[in-house]
Amino acid sequence: GENVEQHPSTLSVQEGDSAVIKCTYSDSASNYFPWYKQELGKRPQLIIDIRSNVGEKKDQRIAVTLNKTAKHFSLHITETQPEDSAVYFCAASKSNTDKLIFGTGTRLQVFP
Amino acid sequence: KAGVTQTPRYLIKTRGQQVTLSCSPISGHRSVSWYQQTPGQGLQFLFEYFSETQRNKGNFPGRFSGRQFSNSRSEMNVSTLELGDSALYLCASSSGLAGEQFFGPGTRLTVL
Numbered sequence: 001g002e003n004v005e006q007h008p009s010t011l012s013v014q015e016g017d018s019a020v021i022k023c024t025y026s027d028s029a030s031n032y033f034p035w036y037k038q039e040l041g042k043r044p045q046l047i048i049d050i051r052s053n054v055g056e057k058k059d060q061r062i063a064v065t066l067n068k069t070a071k072h073f074s075l076h077i078t079e080t081q082p083e084d085s086a087v088y089f090c091a092a093s094k095s096n097t098d099k100l101i102f103g104t105g106t107r108l109q110v111f112p
Numbered sequence: 113k114a115g116v117t118q119t120p121r122y123l124i125k126t127r128g129q130q131v132t133l134s135c136s137p138i139s140g141h142r143s144v145s146w147y148q149q150t151p152g153q154g155l156q157f158l159f160e161y162f163s164e165t166q167r168n169k170g171n172f173p174g175r176f177s178g179r180q181f182s183n184s185r186s187e188m189n190v191s192t193l194e195l196g197d198s199a200l201y202l203c204a205s206s207s208g209l210a211g212e213q214f215f216g217p218g219t220r221l222t223v224l
Contacts, residue, residue, distance in 0.1 A: 034212070043202065043215040044155075089155060098145045098206050098213055099168045102155040 002027045004092050006103025014111055019077045021106045023090035026071070030092040033073045034100070035064060039086045047088075048075070080110045114139065116205050116216035124222045130191040133219045137184050137205030143167075144186035145213065146178060149200040158201075161186055162208045190221075198223045 003026040013019050025033075031052035036044035050057045050064045050073065057064050063076040077084055087107050091100040117136045125131050137144050146158040157170040161180035178188040184205075190197055200220050204213040 036215075043217050046212055046214070049212065091155075097168050098143050098160050098162075098204070098208065099157050099170075100145070100147075100155075100204075100213065101157065102147075104154050 002092075002101045004090060004101050004103040006090050006106060008106060009104065010107045010109070012109045012111065013080050015080060015082060017080055019080055019084070019108055019110075021075045021088055021090070021108075022072065023074070023092075023103050024070075024072050025092040025101070027092065027094065027101075028071065029094045030071075030101075031095060032093045033064070033066060034091050034093075035075050036089045036091065037086045038089065038105075044089060077108075080108075082110050082112050084108060085110045116203060116214050118201075118203055118216040118219050120219060121217065122220045122222075124224065125193050126224050127193055127195060129193050130189065131193060131221060132187055132189045133201055133203075133221075135186045135188075135203035135205075135216055137186070137203075138214060141205040141207055141214075142184055143206045143208035143213075144180055144184065145204045145206075146186070146188050147202045147204065148172075149202055149218070150198075155202070158188065193223045195223050197221065 005024045034049035037047045038044045061078045066073045087105045090103040119134045143162045145160040160168040164180045175191045180186045200218045202218045204215045206213040
């Protein structure tokens with residue numbers, strides 16, 4: 001079946017350190033992998049995404065890597081700031097559908 | 113462009129009642145997806161509509177239904193409410209071409 005595993009469930013880092021969140025998907029037909037950030041009481045916000053024809057994508061302090069063979073993808077946040085504190089969700093979907101299968105979320109806390 | 117809007121934002125119902133939630137997508141977007149978010153189950157896909165047709169359905173009982181109108185606005189209905197239906201219901205819109213999805217603020221449903 002379709003499943004996305006996400007680790008860790010919680011992550012605490014010091015301001016300025018890097019944070020890495022990892023996800024594994026089960027459906028080899030998945031080809032689109034977005035990452036969402038959800039602050040308390042707010043809607044999920046898309047922060048970065050990657051498609052299966054690309055191995056890595058970077059946007060300022062945020063990067064995502066994809067290993068299609070291992071069915072792994074990861075979010076990397078460098079130089080973390082307190083405002084990066086939130087719950088981060090990975091997701092996966094296939095062609096011809098907007099159906100997203102979400103990971104269970106990672107609560108990131110960045111301490112000043 | 114205005115973002116995705118959802119009404120109502122908060123709803124309190126009692127067991128056995130039914131409820132209708134509404135979602136207005138970003139102008140020009142033809143796809144609307146619905147998700148249920150709970151602390152225990154995370155973000156779970158309910159259904160997806162594209163050009164008034166249900167394109168995909170998640171693993172929820174038949175009490176959960178939806179529809180999409182010609183202006184792309186979507187509604188979801190839950191009949192015979194149960195305590196376990198208490199959740200944040202989020203809708204997301206996209207162009208329908210398996211691209212970025214943008215979430216609305218959600219409707220917080222409480223079933224007493």
